[in-house]
Amino acid sequence: MFGLFKKKTALEKLQAEYKDMLDKVHKLSHSNRIExxxxxxxxxxxxxxxxxxxDSK
Incomplete structure (x- = not known):
């Protein structure tokens, strides 16, 4: 509950974006390999x- 309003760090944001991107790649790979x-x-x-x-930490 207390983590509900906690802001994400830059690292957490990038990790979430990376995971979402990989999900999109997986779905797209079945229909359009180039994209x-x-x-x-x-x-x-x-x-x-x-x-x-x-590395910077």
Missing amino acids: ADKLMAEAEEIAKKIDDLK
């Missing part, structure tokens, strides 16, 4: 940002 590959490249960029944030 799925483009989204996967974007997801990898997010993963690099996540790693950079983890």
Whole structure:
């Protein structure tokens, strides 16, 4: 209950965005492989940002 109004950190936001992107890639890979590959490249960029944030701590 107390965590209800807690703001997400930049790392938590990026992790949520990365997870959502991977879900979209999985769904899209069944119908449009080219678009799925483009989204996967974007997801990898997010993963690099996540790693950079983890390394800086």
